Amino acid sequence: MNKTRIALSSDHAAIDLRQAVAKHIATLGFEPVDIGPTTPESTHYPLHGKAAAELVVSGDCDLGIILCGTGQGIMMAANKVDGIRCGVCSDTFSAAMIRQHNNANMLSIGARVVGEGVALEIVDAFLKAEFEGGRHATRVDMIEG
Numbered sequence: 001m002n003k004t005r006i007a008l009s010s011d012h013a014a015i016d017l018r019q020a021v022a023k024h025i026a027t028l029g030f031e032p033v034d035i036g037p038t039t040p041e042s043t044h045y046p047l048h049g050k051a052a053a054e055l056v057v058s059g060d061c062d063l064g065i066i067l068c069g070t071g072q073g074i075m076m077a078a079n080k081v082d083g084i085r086c087g088v089c090s091d092t093f094s095a096a097m098i099r100q101h102n103n104a105n106m107l108s109i110g111a112r113v114v115g116e117g118v119a120l121e122i123v124d125a126f127l128k129a130e131f132e133g134g135r136h137a138t139r140v141d142m143i144e145g
C-alpha cells in the first residue's frame with residue numbers, strides 16, 4: 001500500500017520545527033515531502049505556503065503541513081489556492097476538529113507560538129482525525145462556493 005504523502009514547507013522562522021515534524025511523521029509511517037527551505041536566510045512565507053498547497057491540490061500529496069512564525073501568514077497564502085482548506089492550530093482539539101468538521105487538507109503551525117512537544121501532538125491529532133461528512137459536508141461545500 002502506498003504511504004500517505006504529506007507536503008511540508010515553512011519559512012525561515014520554522015525550519016527546525018518543520019524538520020522535526022518531517023522526522024516524526026516518517027516514524028509514524030507517513031511519507032514527508034519536505035520542500036524546504038533548508039537554509040536560514042530570511043524568505044517569504046507566501047511562496048512556501050503556495051508551493052505546498054499546489055502539491056496538495058494537484059494530488060501529488062494527500063495532505064500538507066506548513067509552518068511560519070505564527071502559522072498565520074503561511075496559512076493565508078495556502079488558503080488562496082483553490083481547493084485548500086487550511087487552519088492554524090495551537091491545540092490538539094482544534095487540530096482534530098479542522099479535519100472532522102472542516103475537512104481541512106492542510107494544517108498550519110506557528111513555530112514561535114508552540115514548542116516542539118505540543119506541535120508534534122497537534123500533528124498527531126490532525127493526522128489521526130477523519131472527516132465526519134454528513135451535515136459537515138454540506139457546510140464544507142458551501143465554503144467551496
Ligand code: RB5
Pocket residue numbers: 011013045068069070071072073074
Ligand atoms: C517572519 O518574521 C514572520 O513574519 C513569519 O514567519 C510569519 O509569522 C508570518 O505570518
